[in-house]
Amino acid sequence: MTDVWSQRADAFRDSPTHREGPDLDLLVEWCDPGHDVKVLDVATGGGHVARRLREEGCTVVTVDPAPGMAPDVVSRAEELPFEDGSFDVVTCRIAAHHFEDIRKAIAEIARVTQRLVVIEDNVFVDERVEEAERLRDPTHVRCYSEEEWKEMLVEAGLEVEQLEHFERQAARTLRAPPGRRGLARAGGDATCGRCSRPRAARRPR
Ligand SMILES: C[S@@+](CC[C@H](N)C(=O)[O-])C[C@H]1O[C@@H](n2cnc3c(N)ncnc32)[C@H](O)[C@@H]1O
Numbered sequence: 001m002t003d004v005w006s007q008r009a010d011a012f013r014d015s016p017t018h019r020e021g022p023d024l025d026l027l028v029e030w031c032d033p034g035h036d037v038k039v040l041d042v043a044t045g046g047g048h049v050a051r052r053l054r055e056e057g058c059t060v061v062t063v064d065p066a067p068g069m070a071p072d073v074v075s076r077a078e079e080l081p082f083e084d085g086s087f088d089v090v091t092c093r094i095a096a097h098h099f100e101d102i103r104k105a106i107a108e109i110a111r112v113t114q115r116l117v118v119i120e121d122n123v124f125v126d127e128r129v130e131e132a133e134r135l136r137d138p139t140h141v142r143c144y145s146e147e148e149w150k151e152m153l154v155e156a157g158l159e160v161e162q163l164e165h166f167e168r169q170a171a172r173t174l175r176a177p178p179g180r181r182g183l184a185r186a187g188g189d190a191t192c193g194r195c196s197r198p199r200a201a202r203r204p205r
Contacts, residue, residue: 040090041063124143
């Protein structure tokens, strides 16, 4: 898996969908960025969240299992090599649908945040779309509905403060041999969620 992602690094650095957009703007705003804010960006990919947060004065550590993405730390979300409550904020944008063990990843994200988690991912449409996504991209594991997201975040001990839904282009036909229909991509509407660690559960540092 890691090699596949490393090969895609340049594409993700240049991708307009990842480099910019109202979803990225909102995610940055929801981090309450500033000079005293320490952030962990999980599955950093092309590093767009980290770049934007650094521009706002935050100290950002990036983590990704693909060395080609040039993260500060090479690791999967399911086993973050950081002490409990090491960061004020943990971000994770358009990546969780690639995690093999989503509950373990969310538990790790909740463990290493002191205060906030801001997470964005494509939302579940139906099983046919899931199957199409896995055919199109074998690294696709699963998208989750907003209800599933809420349940998993609460299970990890987080309080869901805000959710915002973003509509993306309805469908895009991918390149296919002449005379054959391409695999339609669902466009992948996304949801951005801001969660907090309940005050009583915040860890003293
Ligand atoms: C679509 S890119 C991320 C986009 C990026 N967050 C952004 O905002 O532009 C997906 C990333 O997830 C990473 N990834 C895949 N499986 C992972 C896992 N189990 N844990 C953490 N990251 C993973 C890949 O290496 C890849 O860099």
